Amino acid sequence: MSLEEDIKQEKFENEFQKVAVNILYTSSWLHNLNADRLKAYDITPEQFNVLRILRGSHPKALMLADVTCRMIDKSSNATRLVEKLRLKGLVRREICPGNRRQVDISITSKGLEILTKTDNESNAWFGKLKNITKAEAQELNRILDKLRG
Amino acid sequence: MSLEEDIKQEKFENEFQKVAVNILYTSSWLHNLNADRLKAYDITPEQFNVLRILRGSHPKALMLADVTCRMIDKSSNATRLVEKLRLKGLVRREICPGNRRQVDISITSKGLEILTKTDNESNAWFGKLKNITKAEAQELNRILDKLRG
DNA sequence: TGCGTATTCATGTTGATACAACAATAGTTG
DNA sequence: CAACTATTGTTGTATCAACATGAATACGCA
Numbered sequence: 001m002s003l004e005e006d007i008k009q010e011k012f013e014n015e016f017q018k019v020a021v022n023i024l025y026t027s028s029w030l031h032n033l034n035a036d037r038l039k040a041y042d043i044t045p046e047q048f049n050v051l052r053i054l055r056g057s058h059p060k061a062l063m064l065a066d067v068t069c070r071m072i073d074k075s076s077n078a079t080r081l082v083e084k085l086r087l088k089g090l091v092r093r094e095i096c097p098g099n100r101r102q103v104d105i106s107i108t109s110k111g112l113e114i115l116t117k118t119d120n121e122s123n124a125w126f127g128k129l130k131n132i133t134k135a136e137a138q139e140l141n142r143i144l145d146k147l148r149g
Numbered sequence: 150m151s152l153e154e155d156i157k158q159e160k161f162e163n164e165f166q167k168v169a170v171n172i173l174y175t176s177s178w179l180h181n182l183n184a185d186r187l188k189a190y191d192i193t194p195e196q197f198n199v200l201r202i203l204r205g206s207h208p209k210a211l212m213l214a215d216v217t218c219r220m221i222d223k224s225s226n227a228t229r230l231v232e233k234l235r236l237k238g239l240v241r242r243e244i245c246p247g248n249r250r251q252v253d254i255s256i257t258s259k260g261l262e263i264l265t266k267t268d269n270e271s272n273a274w275f276g277k278l279k280n281i282t283k284a285e286a287q288e289l290n291r292i293l294d295k296l297r298g
Numbered sequence: 299t300g301c302g303t304a305t306t307c308a309t310g311t312t313g314a315t316a317c318a319a320c321a322a323t324a325g326t327t328g
Numbered sequence: 329c330a331a332c333t334a335t336t337g338t339t340g341t342a343t344c345a346a347c348a349t350g351a352a353t354a355c356g357c358a
Contacts, residue, residue, distance in 0.1 A: 003294055007219050007220070007221065009219065014275070015286040015290065016278045016279065016286055017275060019278055019281075019286045020179055020275070020278060021221060022294070023175055023176050023179055024176050025221050026293045026296065027173050027176030027177075028176075028221060028223075028224075029297055030172055032224070034169075069156075069157060070156050070158065071156070072156065073177045075177075126169070128298075129168055129169060130165065131296055131298045132168075136292050137164040137165055137167070137168045138164055139288065139292065140289065140292045141171050143289045144152070144172070144289070145151050145152055145171070146280055146285070147175065147278060147280055147289075149280035
């Protein structure tokens with residue numbers, strides 16, 4: 001549906017203002033879709049993101065700062081996110097012996113299992129994004145990257 | 150900068166996954182920009198959004214449900230958001246005489262003043278989005294609308 | 299070595315989000 | 329009119345985001 005209908009706004013001042021609102025609105029839409037599908041696994045989208053980051057470096061551990069800088073939303077607190085995941089047994093937390101300030105985080109086999117399960121769904125889920133063509137997806141990515149300049 | 154650099158991810162599984170991450174990431178970037186510039190006025194981006202919605206209908210009041218359905222993020226709580234704005238004197242809240250369940254919300258002159266001030270900045274602010282051309286902005290809007298189906 | 303600074307993470311606090319339950323009023327129907 | 333249902337907002341609660349501050353360790357240099 002058009003953004004104008006979705007938020008009952010007849011017109012925007014200019015195309016750039018609409019871009020801003022459209023990105024924020026579409027992001028909220030995506031976030032809600034994602035939160036819904038992850039509810040079955042009892043994890044939040046940001047927790048899921050951290051798990052994926054850790055799978056990306058598996059079996060190597062990452063220090064907390066490395067997790068943070070890979071996160072989509074840098075302002076969420078990696079310490080507490082990781083602690084939530086640890087309590088669920090999905091990640092491991094170890095003080096680095098060589099540098100005792102540092103905490104090494106790695107994904108557990110239970111964490112990997114959850115990701116495997118969601119992978120099976122993910123294709124179906126990305127299907128929801130396939131209202132657009134691959135060429136449009138590429139164009140979207142190009143423009144968003146350029147936007148952030 | 151490219152998304153890959155921003156979140157240190159070398160590659161995505163496919164263009165659609167990257168679209169999802171890119172929208173979420175760009176939205177977080179935009180939200181932070183917005184929050185920063187609004188800090189000088191002591192309002193949050195969602196409060197700002199409500200003020201703009203009310204200016205859109207000014208001088209007509211809107212009932213709470215109408216505010217909600219125009220909001221970018223439908224899940225934030227309009228009752229409490231409006232109460233915050235009321236305490237700052239930026240909106241008025243009146244029980245509708247014709248239907249006492251209903252609450253009519255309208256923007257005050259003080260609320261309008263704040264928007265006038267931000268308007269003066271807004272052009273400068275939208276300038277940050279002008280890494281892209283108007284044609285690209287239109288294309289971005291088209292694809293985002295299509296994406297949400 | 300010892301002192302100042304930088305790095306890395308944790309914690310405290312305030313306000314926002316997510317979701318469910320509740321309350322009050324209005325409309326509807328036998 | 330009395331009971332039922334729908335509409336419209338409010339409130340409670342747990343969790344999360346945003347931001348500032350604090351604590352422990354490591355590093356650099358006189």
